Amino acid sequence: MSxxxxxxxxxxxxGHLASITSNxxxxxxxxxxxxxxxxxxxxxxxxxxxxxxxxxxxxDGTEWWSNWDINEYNKSVDDDRCAVIWSEGLWHDVPCSIxxxxxxxxxxxxxxxxxxxVLFNDVRSIYxxxxx
Numbered sequence: 001m002s003x004x005x006x007x008x009x010x011x012x013x014x015g016h017l018a019s020i021t022s023n024x025x026x027x028x029x030x031x032x033x034x035x036x037x038x039x040x041x042x043x044x045x046x047x048x049x050x051x052x053x054x055x056x057x058x059x060d061g062t063e064w065w066s067n068w069d070i071n072e073y074n075k076s077v078d079d080d081r082c083a084v085i086w087s088e089g090l091w092h093d094v095p096c097s098i099x100x101x102x103x104x105x106x107x108x109x110x111x112x113x114x115x116x117x118v119l120f121n122d123v124r125s126i127y128x129x130x131x132x
Contacts, residue, residue, distance in 0.1 A: 003038050003082040003096035006104070007059050015106035016040055019062035020085070026067055029103060030089040038102040041066065041083030041091070043073075056083070060105070067091050 001009070003017070010016050017040035020026055040059040047055030056064055056073070066083075069090035073080065080093035084100060094100075 001099060001102070003042065003098075003100075003102075006038055006102040007040070010102075010104045010106075013106070015104050016058075016060040018103040018105045019058040019060055020067070021062060021065045023067065023089075026085065026089040029085065033103065035085050035087055035089065036100065037085055038100050039083050039085055039091075040105075042096065043081040043093070045081075068093075 007017050017038055018029075019040045020029070040062075041056055041064075042059060043055050044057065056066065058064060067090055069086060069092055072091060073093040079095045079097075082094055082096040083091050084094050085103075086092045
């Protein structure tokens with residue numbers, strides 16, 4: 001599934017793709033789930049490639065924090081608008097259209113109906129409940 005497909009799926013079930021806000025969260029996710037998955041970071045179409053660092057945002061509106069790998073994000077590659085956690089917890093920017101697993105977050109008060117639980121198992125994504 002693409003980044004947009006994952007975000008729409010999460011949103012329809014009361015969540016979003018994960019917003020990572022610290023090294024500790026990154027380490028916890030990598031230790032528990034590995035790497036190679038979408039998170040909620042993206043660069044909207046309205047942002048140009050000249051100054052993309054000011055444009056990255058999380059799909060749920062959480063304040064932006066990043067952990068880019070060396071030579072990432074690729075300012076020169078305009079199609080690379082979505083963030084993935086890659087090796088050793090470092091981030092890469094990739095085209096949003098690629099197929100990738102994802103990390104979802106849900107507030108504690110979200111009660112998932114069985115349709116959502118089946119859906120998440122079908123897309124082979126990782127999801128967890130987020131506590132404020």
